[in-house]
Amino acid sequence: MGLPPAIAEAFARQAGFCRRLGAPLTAAVCEAAVLACDASSVTARTLAAWPGDPMADALMMRFTGGCNALVRAGRVPMLGALYPPAELPTVADLAAALRVLLADPALDAALAGWLAGPPQTNEVARSGVLMPGLMTIAAATGLPLRLFELGCSAGLNLALATFGYRFGDMAVGDPQSPVQLAPAWTGPLPPAAAVSVLSRRGTDISPLDVADPAVRERLMAYVWPDQPERVARAAAAIAVARADPPPIDRADAADWIEAHVAPAPGSVAVVYHSIAFQYFPAATKARIAAHLAGLAASAAAPVAWLRYEMDDASAARLPTLRLTLWRGGDAEDHLLARAHPHGSFLEWLA
Ligand SMILES: C[S@@+](CC[C@H](N)C(=O)[O-])C[C@H]1O[C@@H](n2cnc3c(N)ncnc32)[C@H](O)[C@@H]1O
Known part of the structure; x- marks a missing residue:
């Protein structure tokens, strides 16, 4: 017996999503999972009995992340032979390799282990969208910045001012940085x-x-894994973070902002976040907005709130980059850009 229709349907939807975002191998792995999973493996039984909403729980990304981890560790040569740099395989070939994986009790247990926890990512290409926002803040205020990132994950985007960028024909930042970003x-x-x-x-x-x-x-x-430039960028950004570890606290974003963020003369306090706000509890979101609006900002000590987030109001249904600036008068709101969720392209609007 295969996966229940609701789970199989979720894998199919995830496959469509991955394909639209330029990840055809990951899409095919999702489709192959539906073919390969029968009741004989712990992994398949765990998927079949999933108690929650598979999309909300990112169940498919748990599965594909686990497969990729086993491939990266060299533990599943048959599956690994179908991953890049190999040509895109057929779904049937991937399903055959997944059946071999699932028939091995140790590999099956390892993959089932990946289903237990949610994926946590940190996309460094989002710095390519945030950085022009910081340039806008610097231009508007003429002041140096104090950066405060909410939902920073591993803190890869806390090093954004050290990276190199190409925005159209404009070169920005350090051309020698191992992290070079050039969103279309x-x-x-x-x-x-x-x-x-x-x-x-x-x-x-x-x-x-x-x-x-x-x-x-x-x-x-x-x-x-089918996006090698993203894989290389992530590895480079991790190396940067290891060489110069960003200071990160373990705290709810609202608790933290209330404790740490205040205006200081001669600088702009910049609070920023990317694809994180949607994961904050409603009370946290409200407290963040209230705290920022309540700060006694002035022209000499402005406060900026830069957010690259999913934005339902956008006709394009793409994440937007928005800036609110307080510098004594009324809050100034700017819609700066629309961008791909992973930062691969950007439409500058300001
Ligand atoms: C999708 S990740 C995005 C990470 C990073 N901003 C990026 O763009 O790659 C969302 C992050 O928000 C964090 N998060 C969720 N709820 C939070 C909260 N209440 N306070 C602080 N961080 C939170 C998660 O742990 C996770 O690291």
Whole structure:
């Protein structure tokens, strides 16, 4: 007996999503899972008896992350032979390799273990969307920045001011950085303001410490293997974070912002976050907005709130980059950009 219709349907939907986001192998692994899973493996029985909403629980990403981890560790040669740099295999070939994996009790147990916990990612290409936002803040205020990131995961995007960028024909940042980002750009260019960072600090309810090899490998496992440039970027950003660890606290974003974020003369306090707000509890979201609006910002000590988040109001249904700036008068709201969820393209609107 195969997977129940609701679970099989969720794998099919995830496959469509992956294909639209340029991950055809990960899509095919989702489709192959439906063919390969019968009641004979712990993994399949766990999937079949899943008590929650498979989409909300990112069940398919748990499965594909586990497969990728086993491939990366060299534990499943038959499956690994079908992963990049090999040509895109057929779903039938992937299903055959998954059946071999699931028939091995140790590998089956290892894969089932990946189903137990939610994926946690940290997409460094989002710095390519956040950085022009920081340039806009620097241009508007003429001040150096103190950075505060909410939901920063492993803190890879806390190093954004050290990376190199190409925005259209504009070169920004350090051309020698191991992390070079060049989102496909449309629209006008951002203001060519130098970004000077006085301090940086982040928080996450469940921070990832890249000093731990198991954490690093887990982070890499969730990067879709059919996107080699993304895999290379993630590895480079992890190396940057290991060489200069970003300060990260373990705290709810609202508790943390109330304790840490206040205006300081001669600098802008910049609170930013990417694809994180949707995961915060409603009370946390409300407290963040209230705290920022309640700060006594002034022209000499402004406060900025930069957010690259899913935005239901957007006709394009893409994440948006929005900025609210307080500098004494009314809050100034700007819709700066629409961007791909992983930062691969950006339409600058400001
Ligand atoms: C999808 S990840 C995005 C991580 C990172 N911002 C990025 O763009 O790659 C969302 C992050 O929000 C964190 N998170 C969820 N609820 C939180 C909360 N209440 N306070 C702080 N962080 C939270 C999660 O642990 C996770 O690391």
